[in-house]
Amino acid sequence: MRMNKKGIAGSLAVVVLLLGVIGYFNRGQLAMLGFNWFLRDKVESTLENSYKPIDGREPVPISQVKGDEDKPLAMLLLGVDQRGKEVGRSDTMIYTIVRPKDGAVLMVSIPRDTYVEIAGRGKKDKITHAYAFGGAKMSLETVESFFQSPVDHYAAINFAGFRDVIDAMGGISLPIEEDIINKDPDHEHFVVKAGQDVYNGKDALNYVRYREDAGGDMSRTKRHQTFLSAMLDKASQVGQWTKIPEFVGIMGDNFNTDLRPDQMIDLGQAMLQTGNRTIYSYTLKGEGHRLQAGGAWYFFADEQDLADVRRMIASWMDGDTRKSDLIIPEANGSVKSEKPVQSLSTGSGTAAAEEQE
Secondary structure, eight states, rough: OOOSSOOOOTTTHHHIIIIHHHHHHOOOOHHHHHHHHHHHHHHHHHHGGBBOOOOOOOOOOOOOOOTTTTEEEEEEEEEEOTTTOOOEEEEEEEEEEEEEEEEEEEEEOOTTTTTTEEEETTTEEETTTTHHHHHHHHHHHHHHHHHHHHHOOOEEEEEHHHHHHHHHOEEEEOOOOOOOEEOOOOOOOOOOOTSSSBOHOOOOHHHOOOOOOOTTHHHHHHHHHHHHHHHHHHTTSTTTTGHHHHHHHHHHGEESSSSOOOHHHHHHHHHHHHSSSSEEEHHHHHHHHESSTTTTTEEEEOOOHHHHHHHHHHHHOOTSGGGOOOOOEOTTTTTESOOOOOBBBBSSSSEEEEEOO
């Protein structure tokens, strides 16, 4: 099976890289106060150029009214691979729900080749093409229709920003046990050597871009999750938090969102102030095949799994649902509601529902 294009983790890329950096390693109230005193204004100023609301669509405000600020918030995270002046595609799409009161985050990954109705085009195609056809707006509206649930905000990050940020961090650790070799004549050629203590931005980017393994979209999604976790771990180290303005500046034009800078920081700090922070991730199940011989390869979502995911999303978006009653992804790759949510830690742990291949 040959996939058309590379993928990149979008995951809580914005909240993780720009805000989670504040939360996961800068946990104490004194440290938060220090951030507000010395860095907040600079970060907000740097983020101004990234604020890109969608034309004709009013973003849902993050309420500051007492009692309303803890309402669940749905975001679409887009990892875009765009080089030069070419039209980019959203190689990673993650429907993310943040519950500030519970300190809980749900991330549902949608394989890039998923065959869906593209909003505003009246026909089905790969969901990754929605971004190429109509940018963040078409992607957002397509996902809303697919999951039958609203999207309050979006955040899109281009590949190019990650490489330099990772280098500025001093590299990240990745569990690569065998050399990764991209050698197909029709692909970009590269080698990522196994067993390195630290991987620089170029190697880390190639790690998520690799597309010649048999697992296809599923294996790539696992690498995306590993990549994000590695970035979180490195960002969580003491000494990194003072680099936040530098990281934000490096991202530059590679990052767009309809969250205002102050809203982004407030959301990150709201998550920080909860006692237990838990991230759950899940990848939509299904199978891939061609509609006709010699035609394009598509991923077809399993109808029962899609129904279960919609039910899980509805549970998380209901602000009256107690954390102990949330429907959660299980480690065996299913969606289950009988088991109460258990906080993994107050660090950067992730409960990932591993997909069956």
